[in-house]
Amino acid sequence: MVSKIIFGRGSFNQLDELISPKRQGRNAPFIFFVDDVFKGNHWLTSRIRLSYKDKIIYIPTDEEPKTSQIDQLTEDIILEYSEQPSGIIGIGGGIVLDVAKAVALMLTNEGESKDYQGWDLIKNPAVYHVGVPTISGTGAEVSRTTILTGPDKKLGINSDYTPFDQVILDPELTKDVPNDQWFYTGMDCFVHCIESLTGTYLNAFSQSYGEKALQLCKEVFLGDHLSKEASQEKLMMASWHGGMSIAYSQVGIAHAMSYGLSYLLGIKHGIGNCIVFDHLDEYYPDGVDLFKQMKANHSIELPQDVCADLEDYQFDIMINVALSLEPLWENALGKNWKQVMTPEKIKALYQKM
Template sequence: MTYKNFPMVPRVIFGRGSFNQLNEILAPKRLNMNAPFIFLVDDVFKNNVWLTSRISLSYDDKIVFISTKEEPKTSQVDELVEDIILMSKERPSGIIGIGGGALLDLAKAVSIMITNEGEAKDYQGWDLVKNPAIYHVGIPTISGTGAEVSRTTVLTGPDRKLGINSDYTPFDQVILDSELTKDVPKNQWFYTGMDCYIHCIESLTGTYLNAFSESYGEMALDLCKQIFLEDNLSTIDAQEKLMMASWHGGMSIAYSQVGVAHAMSYGLSYLLGIKHGVGNCIVFDHLEEFYPEGVEVFKQMKIKHNITLPQGICSSLSDKEFDIMIDVALSLEPLWENAIGNNWKKTITREKLRDLYQKM
């Protein structure tokens, strides 16, 4: 048997206010005066001096504000890489992603594509990247996706939604400062937190489960239950715990895989542009057949936090549109194999998936 030899994030700093150490972390990594650091920052922080004033720009360093209204696309990665190459005298010293999962995925993808030829869509899949990425740093400002720790960068391409899964994808450095999550709107906090919760349920009930993924998954699941079901946590405590749940949830799927909710939400996202966290929740709400206990607890969390999920999003789709979503979902074979086993094709038919989508 051959075991996977996974890379992990080699350096991580954790603690409220640790974002203030960014400049001293970056200084030794600067290649020279003409090799800038490029900061990719969620544009919700565009007028947020509290955050942006703490980023020290030297020489040709640039902040690029990026809208996350849509999920990250391979074409967006290609445009960013082109812009960065045009604006820099030399190859950048590093890419720093500051934001939620979308921004972190973009930062990972851009750092890979600066050193690899072709277009980002050519690398969607498993282990297709040939050259190491440039130095890249991830700084999450919302917790739950696990993008800060994972070896994938999830992108919507011309043909499918699929990650660039490679050993060169993980960040070289991560800064976990829970203070950066203090202004996250409640719905977004819930949806992204549920992404972590669903990671854990899919990992812990999957056929790929092993002691490595189980230990991380159980820790993250316990933290999620504390955060979303208990009443006695302080705000700061809840922010810190969710940041660690996200980290451990991401680690739990590093050595296993996600499952039905993710496979089907990729279809929703590809066709309808539905954000990843919301899509996972919409799908998971209908998956009692696959995850009975997990869905029951999810519904309790939904009621406790007064969350109303979008309804009827598939009600007016054509046969062709259903087929597009089903094709995307079925293409994610490792997810189905983890969820159901080697013979998953016997139970997961096109009719079965259409029936599920029609409930959403």
Template structure:
């Protein structure tokens, strides 16, 4: 679990007080990985507390994070600094937060990031790392995984060393998120809840968080009388609770199949989850119905026909990626999931998208 968290509108202003005691020396900088959408945004960037040799690295979130990108960032930091950084601070959405977690891990572990894709493969604690989400829904701020696209698969670095040491939850930072992005990323949280609450791994701990996240999502996406500030506050806490729920259970069919879309087509995670979930009435009938009602209420149109031009080789690649995520299928279907989840079944689902 994340050991320290600050929540509140304007809490971003406390960042210097939070990280200053963690500085190792004047030659050990803090590295701020910031979504490049904020480049030139003085309202945010002027409040980043830079001292000594601290650096801001602006990172594009237009593509899903890759293991090769992590390796390049780690090499850059090692070559340009006399000492290991005092800390890595990620400021952005799920892409930036996952990169921050992965870089923090790889600064203290040998080899390539792809070597650690899987469960509990990390041997050494990461450097101090802080997560500051600027969009709500992914749960990346709380999860013990950093989801990366590698040379062979899309899979997280899942370990006890992955979670942030500190998270700052400031709902004001989400105020300028475009509506479509707000919806698709928020639906990542909603789908977390559905998959967790309907999974075979469900327990009292994950259920308590999942139910609260679900209720908050229903308020945010179904109550059109909610003020903008209340919506920002509640969705940020829904993301936190949804992330906590899946940390103690697991996600399911939508995430397994969306990983295939992301690996082959580069489909962004939130949109990919929505595209897949839209066709999963067989697995989550009530959740899919609610999801479609939310789309109608907010006038959201999903991309259509993204798999229309794919050949059998492409479908096989996506199916391979999806089927490799065995814990997700076991949570969704049960221990004997391989009896019902066939390659033909997955291909037929992908062909609908």
């Protein structure tokens, strides 16, 4: 679990106060990974106080993070500085938070990041790292994974060393998120809840967090009396609780199949989950029904026919990526999931999208 958390509007202003005691010296900088949507946005960047050799690196978010990107960022930092950084600070959405977690891990673990895609392969603790989400829903601020697209798979670095040491939850930072992105990322949280609460890995710990996150998602996406401020605060806490729920259980079919879409077609995680989940009424009937109500309530039109022109070998690539995520399928369908979900069934589902 994340050991230190601060929540509240304007709490981002306390960032320097929180991280300063962790500074290891003049030659050990803090590296700030910032979503490039904030480049030139002085409302946010002016509050990042740089000292000594501290540096801001803007992270593009047009594509999901790749292992090659993590390796390059890690190498650049190692070559530029004589000492290990005092800390890595991620400020942005799920992509930036995952980049921050991954680089913090790779600074203390030899080799390439693709070698650590999987469960509990990390041997050494990460450097001190802090997460500041600027959009709510991914749960990246609390999860023990950092999702990366590698040369032959999309899979997280899942370890007890992955979670942030400190998280700042400031709902005010989400005020300028476009409506469609707000919905897609919020639905990532909603799908977390549905897949966790209906899965075979469910336990009392994950259930308590999942039920609270689901309640908050309903209030945000189906309610009509919330102020913008209340909506921001509730969705930020839904994201936190949803992330905690899957940390102690697992996600399911929508996430497994969206990884395939992302790996082959570059479709971002949030919208990919939506595209897949829209067709999973056979497996999550109540959840899909709620999802369709939320779509209608916010006038969301999902992309159609994203798989229409794919060839058989391309379907095979997506199917193989999806099937490699065995814990997700077992959580969704039980230990005999391979007898239930065949490659042919997965292909038929992709063909609907």
